Amino acid sequence: MNNSRRRMSLLVAGHAVNDLYQGAVPAVVPFLVVERSYGYVAAAGITVAATLLSSVVQPLFGVLTDRRPMPWLVPAGMTFAGVGIGLSGLSDSYLVTWLAVALSGLGVAAYHPEAARLARRVAQDSHVGMSWFAVGGNVGFALGPVLVTPVLAFGGLAWSPLLAVPALVGGVLTAVALRGVHAAATSREAVGRDDWGQFSRLTVVIVARSMVTFGLGTFLAIWVTDRVGGGPAAGAAALVVLFGAGAASTLLGGVLAGRFGRVRVLQVSYAAAVPAVAGVALVPGPAVYLMVALTAVALYVPFSLHVTLGQDYLPNRLGTAGGVTLGLAVSIGGLGSPVVGAIAGVWNLQWGLLSLVVLPIVAWVVARGLRSPVRV
16 A cells, blocks of 8 residues: 555544544434433534534634644544543533533544645545545444444443543544654645635535434434334434445545536435435335435535535635535534424424425525536
8 A cells, every 4th residue: 555545544544533423422312312301402402512612613723724734633633522422421410411522523623624634635636535535534424323322222321431432542543643644745735716605605505414414313313213113223223324325425426526527416416315305204114214325325425525626616725625614514504403403392303304305405506506616
């Protein structure tokens, strides 16, 4: 394996560990509901904890890393992401739990801008390389429920500190290996004009998409458990389908973009997401898993394309672009979860999930105004 592949493999693996803790949050929520009797709004508030602080500080991290490389943020962010989730089950206090999950969100925020900047340099502007980097994050997101469910099902929330182990190990290994990655990642500067108008339009698309994924991530396990029975395992299986099929679809997006173009693939994907999301709420019985898989394909095919489009719209601000496309626009989507929870509280969870159908419509409408960037 040559140096570039080895360095990219390190970044892909690190991205997987970091985003594992984003995927861990929706898997922790059902255990909080069971052990602490949280309602829909309280459960959604935990998701907000993971996203609110992250959303506020993520642009700052992006600006700082564009001005001066800060490679230490990569292992430090990963470590805090894991420690926060590890602490989330140790206190009966809702506030302490909320703050622990917020600490995890802060770690995720610190990680993304610098990691995305390094990945683009190591990939030497290859969209395929950046697709693999994005896949790492999606794989990690998918592994969140796989890690959380057996640990908490066996030991309850008191065992949550074990969830921090991957981050502690990954943080140490990344810190040791990072100097080589950083040295390779500073050899080339981007050129071209920053197109803030198109980047802003892309950001709206990503926010709308993120609200759907966070809304599903927060309530899908609860919904599927009620829909098909089988206890928490049935709900966790739905999350694995959502995030696992999503990870595979990220690579599919790169293939389709090479054939049809990134902007066209975005537009078609969000059009297809409308009936798929509706099907999650409406299709009865075990067939709901099929609709979850179709939803994952429609929502995750564009994921890596968001990253490369964002960086091509802002070629002189790779950290900022990565911080927004992988961080801010994604994290801020979690702020929509309380709306879904409020609708579910007033009517029922089915109506809450149906409300999400509006968002892929918004994404599709806004995406119709995107143009392929001049810098390709």
